[in-house]
Amino acid sequence: MSEKKAINSSDLLMIANQIMQDHDSFIEGMRATSVEEKEGVLVFKGNYFLDDNGLPTSNTTTVFNLFKLLAHQLSPEFTLQD
Numbered sequence: 069m070s071e072k073k074a075i076n077s078s079d080l081l082m083i084a085n086q087i088m089q090d091h092d093s094f095i096e097g098m099r100a101t102s103v104e105e106k107e108g109v110l111v112f113k114g115n116y117f118l119d120d121n122g123l124p125t126s127n128t129t130t131v132f133n134l135f136k137l138l139a140h141q142l143s144p145e146f147t148l149q150d
Contacts, residue, residue: 098114099114108143110142
């Protein structure tokens with residue numbers, strides 16, 4: 069198994085947001101605004117497009133799935149250094 073590259077959260081968010089923008093499911097306004105690492109898994113957070121009552125909208129699942137994709141794609145490659 070190859071060793072993970074240490075990266076700061078700002079640089080990782082730039083990479084993550086570019087991946088999301090290039091994805092076919094990208095929705096305007098979708099953006100990862102924070103990332104943390106839990107037991108070796110990168111967890112991305114941002115706007116989930118909830119309605120005024122805080123309930124999921126039709127876009128919420130898309131955002132969740134793209135954040136999940138980022139975790140699967142980037143966790144094996146990177147570890148947070150900050």
